[in-house]
Amino acid sequence: MAYYELIKNFDRVRDYMREFYLYGFKSRSEYTQRSARSYDDERRRVESWLGDYMRFRQTREGKNVFLSIDSRVSRHNPLYAAWKTKSFTDGDITLHFILFDILHDPDTAMTAGEISGETDAYLAGFPEPKMFDESTIRKKLKEYADEGIILRERRGKSIYYRRAADCPNAGSEILDFFSETAPCGVIGSFLLDKTEPHDDPFAFKHHYITDAMYSEAVCALFGAMEEKRTVTMRVIQRRKERMTEREAVPLRIRISVQSGRQYLLAYVPRLGRISAFRTDNILSVKPGEVCGQFEEHRRTLERMLPHLWGISMPESADQPPEHIEFTVAYGEKERHIHSRLEREKRCGTVERTGAGSSRFSADVYDTAEMLPWIRTFICRITRFECSNAETEARFRDDLRAMYRAYGLEGGEDE
Amino acid sequence: MIFSELYSAYYNAVARILREACAHPLSKAELRKIAAREAFGESLLNIEPAILDGRWQLLNADGTTPLRHAPTMPMTLLQKRWLKAVSLDPRIRLFADTDFGDPDVEPLFRPEDIDVFDRYSDGDPYGDENYIRNFRLILEAIRERAPLEIESVSPKRGTNRYILTPEYLEYSEKDDKFRLAGYGFRQQFVNLARITRCERYKGKIRYPDGVPGIPEKKTVELELTDERNALERALMHFAHFEKEAERLDGRRYRISVTYNPEDETEMLIRILAFGPLVRVTAPADFTELVRERLARQKKLESIENGKSAD
Numbered sequence: 168m169a170y171y172e173l174i175k176n177f178d179r180v181r182d183y184m185r186e187f188y189l190y191g192f193k194s195r196s197e198y199t200q201r202s203a204r205s206y207d208d209e210r211r212r213v214e215s216w217l218g219d220y221m222r223f224r225q226t227r228e229g230k231n232v233f234l235s236i237d238s239r240v241s242r243h244n245p246l247y248a249a250w251k252t253k254s255f256t257d258g259d260i261t262l263h264f265i266l267f268d269i270l271h272d273p274d275t276a277m278t279a280g281e282i283s284g285e286t287d288a289y290l291a292g293f294p295e296p297k298m299f300d301e302s303t304i305r306k307k308l309k310e311y312a313d314e315g316i317i318l319r320e321r322r323g324k325s326i327y328y329r330r331a332a333d334c335p336n337a338g339s340e341i342l343d344f345f346s347e348t349a350p351c352g353v354i355g356s357f358l359l360d361k362t363e364p365h366d367d368p369f370a371f372k373h374h375y376i377t378d379a380m381y382s383e384a385v386c387a388l389f390g391a392m393e394e395k396r397t398v399t400m401r402v403i404q405r406r407k408e409r410m411t412e413r414e415a416v417p418l419r420i421r422i423s424v425q426s427g428r429q430y431l432l433a434y435v436p437r438l439g440r441i442s443a444f445r446t447d448n449i450l451s452v453k454p455g456e457v458c459g460q461f462e463e464h465r466r467t468l469e470r471m472l473p474h475l476w477g478i479s480m481p482e483s484a485d486q487p488p489e490h491i492e493f494t495v496a497y498g499e500k501e502r503h504i505h506s507r508l509e510r511e512k513r514c515g516t517v518e519r520t521g522a523g524s525s526r527f528s529a530d531v532y533d534t535a536e537m538l539p540w541i542r543t544f545i546c547r548i549t550r551f552e553c554s555n556a557e558t559e560a561r562f563r564d565d566l567r568a569m570y571r572a573y574g575l576e577g578g579e580d581e
Numbered sequence: 582m583i584f585s586e587l588y589s590a591y592y593n594a595v596a597r598i599l600r601e602a603c604a605h606p607l608s609k610a611e612l613r614k615i616a617a618r619e620a621f622g623e624s625l626l627n628i629e630p631a632i633l634d635g636r637w638q639l640l641n642a643d644g645t646t647p648l649r650h651a652p653t654m655p656m657t658l659l660q661k662r663w664l665k666a667v668s669l670d671p672r673i674r675l676f677a678d679t680d681f682g683d684p685d686v687e688p689l690f691r692p693e694d695i696d697v698f699d700r701y702s703d704g705d706p707y708g709d710e711n712y713i714r715n716f717r718l719i720l721e722a723i724r725e726r727a728p729l730e731i732e733s734v735s736p737k738r739g740t741n742r743y744i745l746t747p748e749y750l751e752y753s754e755k756d757d758k759f760r761l762a763g764y765g766f767r768q769q770f771v772n773l774a775r776i777t778r779c780e781r782y783k784g785k786i787r788y789p790d791g792v793p794g795i796p797e798k799k800t801v802e803l804e805l806t807d808e809r810n811a812l813e814r815a816l817m818h819f820a821h822f823e824k825e826a827e828r829l830d831g832r833r834y835r836i837s838v839t840y841n842p843e844d845e846t847e848m849l850i851r852i853l854a855f856g857p858l859v860r861v862t863a864p865a866d867f868t869e870l871v872r873e874r875l876a877r878q879k880k881l882e883s884i885e886n887g888k889s890a891d
Contacts, residue, residue: 172623173591177584189816192826192834215622224825237823237839239751248590248621255586257636263592264599264639268648289647293638314587315658333655334683337664340720341676345667348754350690354663357588358656368723370762373755374821383583386659389690406810420690424754425699427817432696475698496881510703539854546874549881566878568857573872575879 170208172215173254178450181380183209184234184249185447187221188377191233194226216248238374242367244347246379247356262299262307265289267330276320276327279305336361343367347374350420351382351389375427378446387452388417388431394454395461397436401451402444413437413444416458418468420446421478430478434464441468443478471532473514476540479533490554491537492528494520495547504547511540524549534558538565545569587657594619594628599639600651606644609633662689671707675716697754704757705774715779716750719761723747728786729763732778733771744782745769796842802863803836803852804829811858818851835862849874 174180179201186193187210198206210232214221217234220241224231236245269277269285277285283301290296308328311317318331336342339362346355347369378385384400391398400413415433418441422429429446441464458464467484474481474488481488497504505525508517515529531537535558541548542565553559570576586592597615601607609629616628631637640646656664666688667673668681706712722729731743745763751770752759759773765786805815812834816826823839836859840848849870852859861868 172621172627173589189813189820190826192828211623215624218622222825224827226827233825235823235825238821239841250583251588251590251593252621253584253586253589255589255591257631259586260592260595261638263587264595264648264652267652267654268650271650271653290638292641292647293635295635297638314582314585315661316587316655331655333653334661334664335681336656337667337681338676341667341673344672344676344752345670348672348752349663349667349670350695351583351663353583354660354689355667358660358664360588360593366724368720368749370749370751372751372753375754375817377817377820386583386689389694392690392694393687419693420695422695422697423699424697425818426814427820472696477698506703510701512702513698538856542854542856543850545850545853546877547881548878565856566875566882569875570879572857572860573868573875575872575875 170211171254172212173252174212175254177249177383179205180209180212180249180252184213184246184380185377187213187232188234188236188246191222191235192231194229194231196229212252213249216252217245220245236376238376239370239372242343242370243356243359244352244376244379246376247346247353249380250353250356250382251360258297258299258303259307261290261297262286262304266304266307266311270317270328270330273330273332276329278325278327279308282308282328339363339365340368343369347371350422351386353379353382354386373424375424377427378422378429381429381446381449384449384452385420385429385446387454388420388446388449391417391452391454392419395457397455397458399453399455400444400449403448403450405448410450414455415442415444416461416464418461418465423477432468432478432480434458434460434467440483441471441480443480474531476513476529476531476533477536479536481532486532488530488532489534489558490528490530490552491534491558492526492550492552493541493544493548494524494526494550495544496524496549497547498523504544526550535561538562583659587654590620591624591628594624595632595637595639596652596654598628598632599646599648602640602644602646603648603651607640607646608644612640656683658686659689661686666690674707675713700755700757705759712774715773715776716759718779718781719747719750719773722781723749728782730778730780730782731761731771731776733775734777735772735775740777743769743771744784744786746786798823798839799842799845799864800837800839801848801852801861801867803838804860804862805834805836805855806858807832807834808858811855815855815859818855845870 195203195206220234220236222233222235265286269282279301283299283304286299308317312319316331318329320327336358339359342355342359346352346359349355397414397416400415402411402413404411413435414437415435417431417433419432420429421432431444431446431449432441433444435442470484471481495504505519508525508527512527514531515527517525517527520526534553534555538561551562594616597619598607598612601611601615613625613629616625620628632640661683664682665686669688669692726746728744728746732740734740743765745765747761747763749762750759751762761771761773763769805811815836819838825837827835829835852861861871
């Protein structure tokens with residue numbers, strides 16, 4: 168098939184964009200899952216949509232393509248562009264603009280037959296006018312009714328169509344901000360496209376943008392939560408390169424603003440417990456039956472939250488948490504370290520143990536999840552204890568490995 | 582559905598083209614200009630012939646359109662529901678006092694559907710009337726490029742007075758804080774929550790000659806060993822920076838991350854968080870910062886061990 172800039176299916180290009188943006192060290196020959204032709208087409212598309220961010224590096228293995236985006240500099244998420252590339256037919260676009268011109272006035276209500284007649288009049292001036300039969304028009308109107316932009320009303324035996332009442336758009340500044348910070352922000356970007364060009368007054372620091380590529384699944388999960396439904400999800404296990412189907416009751420989207428990951432917390436009937444799924448592994452979501460125990464599952468989750476540091480879920484709500492505590496020391500001019508503990512802790516308690524020392528302690532389901540945070544206090548940790556011996560050993564072993572890596576030799580005193 | 586042609590760059594570009602054509606016959610040059618501005622790099626190659634060859638029967642040969650009105654499309658249900666969800670966010674009060682959005686639709690998500698679990702807990706006071714007033718005044722001043730006179734209090738430096746032309750507001754999702762970036766004698770950042778007084782400045786600002794200096798960015802080079810899924814974790818973690826990754830051999834990778842010098846300490850502790858799986862290889866002064874912290878930790882360990890031995 169000849170190359171075309173627009174696409175019908177988002178999944179394939181999303182995989183390439185993820186590779187180019189997150190990894191960017193593979194050469195063309197390493198993209199073996201699909202054909203070389205497919206690679207060339209997708210690379211060309213991404214270059215057309217995101218050319219300003221595309222970079223190339225020549226290596227022994229060949230040319231590597233990658234996307235380099237400093238999200239503190241680009242005021243809007245460039246990856247949103249990919250959601251604006253859905254292909255359509257010549258008839259779709261022609262009919263779209265004519266339909267909304269015929270139904271310009273919200274008080275105008277017409278049947279599909281009447282609209283069909285009007286459409287012909289619009290096209291009569293073209294040398295080879297397109298013909299849209301009544302059923303094509305009816306199908307398009309139904310599509311638009313599902314999107315909420317056309318209203319259908321029955322009058323006797325006939326169905327009349329008219330444009331849905333519009334709703335005032337939010338101000339551009341609201342859209343500038345929330346299109347980058349609210350879940351499914353790409354929808355805000357669609358609304359921004361309806362506004363006039365303007366200078367964006369916001370920049371964003373610590374701004375992760377990859378979740379944008381998984382907005383469709385997250386949107387469907389919100390829909391399921393609203394209706395308290397079970398869903399069937401197609402989930403990819405990236406390491407095993409395997410696809411599985413999972414039935415689950417979505418309960419909450421758990422968002423990390425420090426790692427760039429988003430998770431779905433959901434009750435999994437097969438396991439009889441709540442599990443976490445990375446949203447970037449959820450490829451599709453199909454709504455199922457309403458779940459009568461939705462509120463009960465949510466209450467169970469609420470009981471677990473005070474003992475969750477990240478997303479490692481217990482086997483059951485009754486599983487006893489592990490205990491962890493560490494003490495940090497700081498100087499006269501480093502009192503902010505105590506504030507750091509207070510502001511950065513997600514659970515647990517912080518107490519002053521002296522003029523220049525503070526202790527953090529917590530009971531969490533998985534103490535290993537806390538190690539990266541605890542390591543940020545390296546150079547101040549005077550005491551570390553954990554009820555999980557494995558976690559404690561890992562912390563100490565890792566420290567020794569770091570000493571070795573930076574020429575400070577083993578853990579023993581020199 | 583999010584992936585729909587209704588939101589596509591092509592539909593938007595054609596809507597702009599037709600809006601112009603409703604006002605006056607459109608020249609080819611104008612058509613090209615709009616298509617190039619509204620769509621993507623290669624879009625012009627598709628949009629122009631599709632319109633001019635009459636495959637999309639929307640523009641007559643003379644540049645007029647059979648449409649009677651400038652094209653508009655109502656907001657979709659998805660857009661209305663997203664706006665409704667946004668209206669429930671506490672930060673919305675910074676922008677508007679009144680409710681907005683369609684009262685008859687359900688929000689796409691509710692506050693209880695989401696949980697940002699690692700945001701710092703001392704975020705800005707979005708319900709504080711003075712904070713809201715300052716935020717709106719600053720936003721207005723950014724729009725109008727109008728100078729501001731600001732007083733702020735910092736625990737380290739006490740009371741500071743700034744006269745600056747505001748450029749933009751920077752928001753950190755991790756810190757849940759806004760900072761104002763502006764120019765006076767140099768580029769300055771002011772934390773919004775620390776502002777005690779903010780007014781329009783009536784006098785004239787004397788800017789220094791030339792462009793105020795912005796500190797050059799720095800780059801740190803890391804060597805990563807891909808164990809415990811470290812590669813993916815690190816590349817995701819540093820994804821918001823300009824970065825480059827290169828494979829050295831089977832499990833080892835070189836990653837370079839470019840950052841603002843003011844964030845060096847933050848960068849340092851973020852690297853430390855990865856433990857032995859990420860090692861700084863350059864520049865030497867950054868490597869020394871890590872080494873120095875580790876040496877201090879090692880010394881503390883010996884003290885701890887000594888105490889245990891007692």
